[in-house]
Amino acid sequence: MFTGIITAVGQIKSAQVKGDGLHLVVEVPDGYLDDVALGDSIAIQGACMTATQLTKNSFALDISRESLNKTVGLDKVGAVNLEKALRLNDRLGGHLVSGHVDGVGKVAHFSQVANDAYGSWLLRIEAPKELAPFLAYKGSIVVNGVSLTVNKTEDSLTACIVDINIIPHTLQNTTLGNLKQGDAVNLEVDLIARYVARMLNKL
Template identity: 55%
Template sequence: MFSGIIADAGLIKSVQDRAGGLRLTVATEMLGMDDVKLGDSIAVNGVCLTVIAVDGNDFTVDVSRETLDCTTGLDRQGAHVNLEKAMRLSDRIGGHLVSGHVDGVGEVVAFNDIGESWRLVVKAPQALAKYIAVKGSITLNGVSLTVNHVVGDEFEVNLIPHTLEVTTLDELKKGARVNLEIDLIARYVERMMQAEKEQNT
């Protein structure tokens, strides 16, 4: 599990084809690799990946074809990516509970400076729109954010300067694709409602 609080904006140093998937080596300066072991999980742009090698401040992960097919931003050498290590049970949850399992890919509709913050509007896949609610949580490229406005399958969040400074979200522009993970609570509420409906029929 993760919290959506980004520890570092790393760099994909290399991308290698591997049996239909990819092997990535990612460089980080601020993540803190001293306690990272083989088999540990690191969220890369919101995608939970397993560490298979560590070399100083670099780590290597394999990405399956299935993961590549349902995410974005993991296949380009030189790309900046948001990084977060898996939480310990004793950690504070500064954002919200994030699984690192991307639900779909959204598209940036607008990204505007509105003075004290930036307004980001994203179009979500239609199947995910019902899970996105005003004042609810959502994860964009691994970053925990609060939804401010929803119209149809489009939603809006505000990004403060600090968020732009410590994540890769400042690189977004209209038409960019972003990894989305909806709030886990929304999934469980839907499942509970389905189960109740099934029992009553």
């Protein structure tokens, strides 16, 4: 389990073919892996992965073709959001996150909010239509591993449009500041909403 609070920005340094998937090596800041052991879970861009090799400043993982087909941003070198698995005594600063990507969305708009003294940005995402029942005003959504609050939803024939306010701190401490219109993003809906929907469908 995770919280969607990014604990570091790492760099995928290599992505080599292994079977039908890839073997990734991710470089991390000094000291980031001090409390990580082989087999521990680390979320990368919101996708839960298992550390299979560790050095002082990097870890390796194997990612399957299924995971590559269901996510974006894990198949090439570049910056990635990282979060280590939640401990039972940790603060839950974001919301309950499983690290299982529910769908890939598209950035429809991303710009600084006009006349906003705090310098916040509006991120508008076109989420897959099938995720619409799980997205609600002031509900939670994970974008590339980051726990965020939904400010507005609007259903279209082909997608659910989601507006999110991004504060400067989030832009400075995650990879979200690199987003641009047209980019694909990993999305995870609220865990509780998913189970509520499942139970209601059984009534």
